[in-house]
Amino acid sequence: MKITRMHLKVVSFLIPIMFFLNYDKVEGLTKQEDEALERRLQLLNKPAVKTIKTEYGDIYDCVDFYQQPAFDHPLLKNHTYHPQMKPTFSLTKRDEEPSTLRNTPKILKDGGCPNGTVPIRRTTKEDLIRERNADRFNASYAKGIFHFALEETSDDQNNKFTGAGAWMSIYAPKVQNNQWSASVVKLQNGRDQIQAGWRVDPILYGDTRARFFVLFKSGTTQCFNTRCKGFIIVNGQIPLDHIFPHVSKDGNIFEERFYIQKDLINGNWWLRYGSDSTQLGYWPAEVFGGGLKNFASKAAWGGEAFSSGPTFPPMGTGQFPQRDTSVDAYCRKISVINSAGKTTNTGPLSKFEDASALYQVTDKQTGDNEFGHLVFLGGPGSNK
Secondary structure, eight states, rough: OOOOOOOOOHHHOOOOOOOOOOOOOOOTHHHHHHHHHHHHHHHHHHHEEEEEEETTEEEEEEEEEGSGGGSSSGTTOOOOOTTTTTOSSOOOOOHHHSSSSSHHHHHSSSSSSTEEEEEEEOOOHHHHHHHHHHHHTTTGGGGGTTTEEEEOOOOOOTTOOOEEEEEEEEEOOOTTTTTEEEEEEHHHHTTTEEEEEEEEHHHSSSSSSSEEEEEEETTTTEEESSSSSSSSESSSSSSSSSOHHHHHHHHBBBEEEEEEOOOOOTTOOOEETTTTEEEEEEGGGOOSSSGGTHHHHSEEEEEEEEEESSSOOTTTTSOHHHTTTSSSSEEEEEEEEEETTTTEEOOEEEEEEETTTTOOHHHHHOOOTTOOEEEEEEBBBOOO
8 A cells, every 4th residue: 555755845953963982892991890790790691491592693591580680670579470460451453453564573483481481682791881881971862962753742741641552664774883773652751751663773782683672761760671670571482672584675564563551450561562462571560650650641653863973874764754655664553542541543743853854754644544643754864
């Protein structure tokens, strides 16, 4: 099915970046710093019941459900959780509609992890060194090293969203070692935020492949996947961080479904994934001390990008949106869930482009059951 192409005006806006950093290594790592990294590795890498190595070289440890990093959180010490936990909400027919486009394989080989265990990508010292370097940039957020091209609902405290999601086309834009590029769905209230989607991020992963990720922010705490305490994994076959073996190219589209939904009975925020809305795990209500303890006041879909140098990476396909699903990166059938737990349309959205000379976003309500409300995103970045 074709989407009508429409011209999108380009507004010139560019934010300069002032500094560089090498993410490949840290010069002058002291003995104390090295020992600190070793201690953190021991906390992150739990004893494995089984180990699975993928064709890409990733190692996933099948960790006892109760030994996963989430339960190191002080607020979850006296938990009543178990590996067979499921949300109290049920899937609707609309939720279960399969994609007519090709989906990417996502199941771990060798039968996945045994019952009672969950897959966690093994963290290496090199991962922590790159993360350590990246942490030096956190204070520079306001200096423009992050860029956004998002379609958002209004940020209104009267909004009471309990979920959001979309089907996203998967791409692998070319990025440098000090850059990343991503497509996201996010829910937010104040400083609390949950994101899910795909990203190409050599800073986080040490490679330039498109991967599945989640991001969790609560107050001043934030991290990807299971790098900090909070996300409880329940699925033994579909791991966070996994590589998408096929990405969209030359009109051959691969996509996946990402959804975040709150359990109205106990307040847990569930991560749902794929055409069958598989429940991968959840963020317990206890880990949120702010806005997402209750509802989300804003939902957003689109792209984000980062660079520590003077040039910025492509987003999506690397071209500005043409409002055509065969040539654009997109999020389709975007929707939100209201305070009663009902899936509904988003209504009018607002465009957030902080550097529209580099990246742009636009939306279109098609009225078509397959595509629904679409968000198109992309841009070439800068070529200085």
